[in-house]
Amino acid sequence: MFAYYLDLALRSCRANPVLTGLMVLALGLGIGASMTTLTVYHVLSADPLPGRSDRLHLVQLDAGQLQGWRAGEEPDEQLTRLDAQNLLAEARAPRQALMSGGTAIVQDQAEQAEARSVSARYASADFFAMMGAPLRFGSGWSAADDAAHARVVVISHELNERLFGGADSSGRSLRVQDTEMRIIGVLAPWRLTPHFYDLNMGSYARVEELFVPFATAMEIGLNRAGSMNCWGNERVNDPLAAGANCAWMQYWVELPDAQARQDYRAYLVAYAERQRQAGRFERPPNERLRSVRAWLVHKQVVPGDVRLQLWLALGFLLVCLTNTVGLLLAKCLRGTPQIGVRRALGASRKAIFAQHLVEALVIGGAGGLLGLLLAWIGLLGVRMNPASYAELARLDGPMLAACIAVSLLASVAAGLLPAWRAAQVAPALQLKSQ
Numbered sequence: 001m002f003a004y005y006l007d008l009a010l011r012s013c014r015a016n017p018v019l020t021g022l023m024v025l026a027l028g029l030g031i032g033a034s035m036t037t038l039t040v041y042h043v044l045s046a047d048p049l050p051g052r053s054d055r056l057h058l059v060q061l062d063a064g065q066l067q068g069w070r071a072g073e074e075p076d077e078q079l080t081r082l083d084a085q086n087l088l089a090e091a092r093a094p095r096q097a098l099m100s101g102g103t104a105i106v107q108d109q110a111e112q113a114e115a116r117s118v119s120a121r122y123a124s125a126d127f128f129a130m131m132g133a134p135l136r137f138g139s140g141w142s143a144a145d146d147a148a149h150a151r152v153v154v155i156s157h158e159l160n161e162r163l164f165g166g167a168d169s170s171g172r173s174l175r176v177q178d179t180e181m182r183i184i185g186v187l188a189p190w191r192l193t194p195h196f197y198d199l200n201m202g203s204y205a206r207v208e209e210l211f212v213p214f215a216t217a218m219e220i221g222l223n224r225a226g227s228m229n230c231w232g233n234e235r236v237n238d239p240l241a242a243g244a245n246c247a248w249m250q251y252w253v254e255l256p257d258a259q260a261r262q263d264y265r266a267y268l269v270a271y272a273e274r275q276r277q278a279g280r281f282e283r284p285p286n287e288r289l290r291s292v293r294a295w296l297v298h299k300q301v302v303p304g305d306v307r308l309q310l311w312l313a314l315g316f317l318l319v320c321l322t323n324t325v326g327l328l329l330a331k332c333l334r335g336t337p338q339i340g341v342r343r344a345l346g347a348s349r350k351a352i353f354a355q356h357l358v359e360a361l362v363i364g365g366a367g368g369l370l371g372l373l374l375a376w377i378g379l380l381g382v383r384m385n386p387a388s389y390a391e392l393a394r395l396d397g398p399m400l401a402a403c404i405a406v407s408l409l410a411s412v413a414a415g416l417l418p419a420w421r422a423a424q425v426a427p428a429l430q431l432k433s434q
Contacts, residue, residue: 001351002358009359016331020363023327027367027410030320032374035395035403037306037313039375040382042399043392044204044302048192049132053292056130057261059087059251061272062286065231075286076229078247083275085242088124092267093253093260095130099123100249101201101226102217104210107175108163115175118159118209119201119225122217128154128185130254131197138170138185146213154185154211176210179220193392194301196292198250200226203301204389224248253289265289303389321414324367328360328418339425349423356419357412364411372403 013020047053061083062075079087084098100122107115127133128140137160141152153174160169169183187207195205212222218240230236230246239246255261265287272285290298332339339352375395382393395403 001354005355005358006362008355009362012331012335012359013362016334019327019331023324023363023414024366024370026320026323026327027364027407027414028370028374030317031368031371031403031407031410032378034313034317035371035375035399035406036378036382037310038402039379039395039399040389040393041302041306041310043193043394044306044389046193047293048194048196049292052132053196055254055256056292057253057255057264057289058292058295059253059268060288060290061268061281062283063245063247063275063281064283065245066282069283071284072286075288076247077250078227078229079249079251080245080247081240081249082242082280084249084251087251087271090271093255093264095126095254096252097124097127097130098214098249098251099127099197100214100224101198101208102222102224104176104212104222106159106163106210108172119206120210120212120217120222121198121208122212122214122222122224124214126254127211130252131192134188134190135185136188137168138183140185140211141213146215149215149219150213151179151181151216152184152213153181154187155183156187156207156209157189159209160186176212177220177222181212194296196296196301197252198226199299199301202388203299204392261289303387317410321410324363324410324414325417328363328414329421332356332418332422335422336425339422343425352425353419353423356422357415360411360415360419361408364407364414367411368404368407371407372400375403 049056058077059079060075060077061079063080063083064076079098088096088098102120102122103117104120105115106118121127125141125143125146128135133140135154136157138154140154141150144150145152153176155163155169155174160166163169163174164172169186172183174181174183190207192207194203195201195207224240226248228239228246228248230239230244232245236244236246238244239248253264255264268287268289269285272281272287275281276284342352343349379393379395383390
């Protein structure tokens with residue numbers, strides 16, 4: 001029967017090309033606009049570490065001065081170097097990593113490539129395992145390398161392509177600033193979206209090209225980048241010194257379950273109290289321990305204009321659906337004589353309803369294809385935008401499936417009322433009027 005209803009639907013569409021074209025255009029515009037903005041929102045609000053993000057937590061401590069303090073206020077997002085190193089040394093979590101961003105001048109040892117400035121990340125040994133960094137060649141460094149201030153680095157896939165043509169460069173040397181470093185690992189192509197572990201470098205910034213043990217980076221004097229907050233009445237001559245009252249380091253811990261989170265929070269309170277008794281902290285304990293998702297929500301990483309555009313596009317889709325319902329209803333009313341004849345010849349109300357629903361699906365399918373084309377053009381336009389997230393706007397498999405599902409649901413929603421109205425046509429009344 002479906003083939004018969006499909007044939008009737010195609011005949012009806014060909015008999016009313018203008019009305020059919022208007023309905024396909026309305027659905028296509030609504031689906032294209034909504035899928036464009038929905039795809040952008042989907043990309044920007046994605047989980048950067050699916051299946052692991054609920055285990056990673058950002059640590060915040062309130063080490064600021066008492067002057068100007070208000071109870072319950074948000075502590076600094078970053079830690080001082082001394083606090084980060086203390087927490088790392090005490091190692092109360094299964095995994096933990098301190099880190100900061102920076103820049104460095106690099107050149108291959110043979111000096112065949114031009115020296116260039118690259119983005120860098122200075123971190124402790126657990127960074128790669130915690131962040132799920134995929135290594136193509138070699139490995140990350142160990143805690144022993146951290147303690148020994150080893151001259152080792154891990155480089156990104158992109159930097160390896162530029163300096164070594166993509167070959168396995170692990171074991172080779174690289175000049176970083178004026179120091180010879182040994183490459184022990186090369187990352188596979190890797191992009192975290194958002195760049196959650198250090199939003200100061202940009203919410204959708206690319207992953208760094210050079211990774212150096214934190215202690216090594218400080219010892220050889222690599223440049224630091226990112227925000228910094230210093231406090232106190234005395235002038236800070238060296239904000240990177242371990243004892244400086246300056247917060248500029250991110251500290252992440254991996255905690256597998258609720259009990260581990262509760263225990264670690266208690267440990268942070270006890271640590272803050274110890275520092276207060278020692279005279280370092282002036283404020284009462286005011287720690288924070290946020291998971292990746294909670295941290296992204298707290299920082300409102302998804303731009304507000306993207307949320308607004310999403311709601312506007314969904315509203316536009318609703319308007320397009322309403323117009324399509326009106327056009328389908330008008331088309332149905334014009335065809336009531338034919339419906340009356342079919343009903344008089346024995347067609348049931350169920351058959352009439354199914355026939356018109358199939359016709360709505362045919363129109364919805366055509367509108368979905370047009371919407372897919374418009375969404376592709378819309379995303380092409382988004383990628384030409386200078387925003388930092390623009391290049392991420394691409395239609396992936398899940399969003400393609402969502403586009404097809406939205407078009408079918410929209411066509412069914414638009415066709416229900418006209419199909420029900422067609423099924424209510426009384427055959428006797430229609431035959432009498434003819």
